[in-house]
Amino acid sequence: MRRIALALGSNMGDSAEILQGAIDDLAAVDGIEITAVSAVFETEPVGGPEQKAYLNAVAIGGTLLDDVSLLAATQQIEQGWHRVREVRWGPRTLDVDILAIDDEIIATEDLVVPHPRAHERGFVLVPWLDVDPDAVIAGRGRVGQLVAAVDVTGVRKTSVVLAVPDHGGAQ
DSSP: OEEEEEEEEEOSSSHHHHHHHHHHHHHHSTTEEEEEEOOOEEEOOOSSSSOOOEEEEEEEEEEOSOHHHHHHHHHHHHHHTTOOOSSTTOOOSOEEEEEEETTOOEEOSSOEESOTTGGGOHHHHHHHHHHOTTOEETTTEEHHHHHTTSOOTTEEEOSOOOOOOOOTTOO
16 A cells, blocks of 8 residues: 545635545545544635635545546545636635655656645645654655745644544554
8 A cells, every 4th residue: 555645625615524524535435545634724825816714634544546546536526525626726615635655756747746836835744744744755855844944824723623534443
């Protein structure tokens, strides 16, 4: 099983409920296991039009899926939560980004892993560090060192707690 890190974000609707639903949906996919989820952070939007703050989290787990199937699963879950892609960096009900798959470097037309901007985004690095203090972004370095180099003033821990789905004792 390959280790995966997934970023989740939402700033439309009941974002806490949507993030939990996305975690549950990911865990329900045959070939994906979610083993840990970060605290939830409220973050100011970066780029794009004026919009309300996001809730962001990072999920860690494993997958038996190939890259194309993993991407398709994350996009299907986004669509299930009525994700629309009208404005780049615009508001969204749900965003699920593949941050890393093991220490692989993937560059296709549809998928770039590690995520090409993860190393410069506080709203990704802070929750990632929270859930996986030893995380490394292939070709970029340790998440703990990278977070020290970015502005995290708009990233605030919330009291929202996301549940890790029960894997029937397989954790």
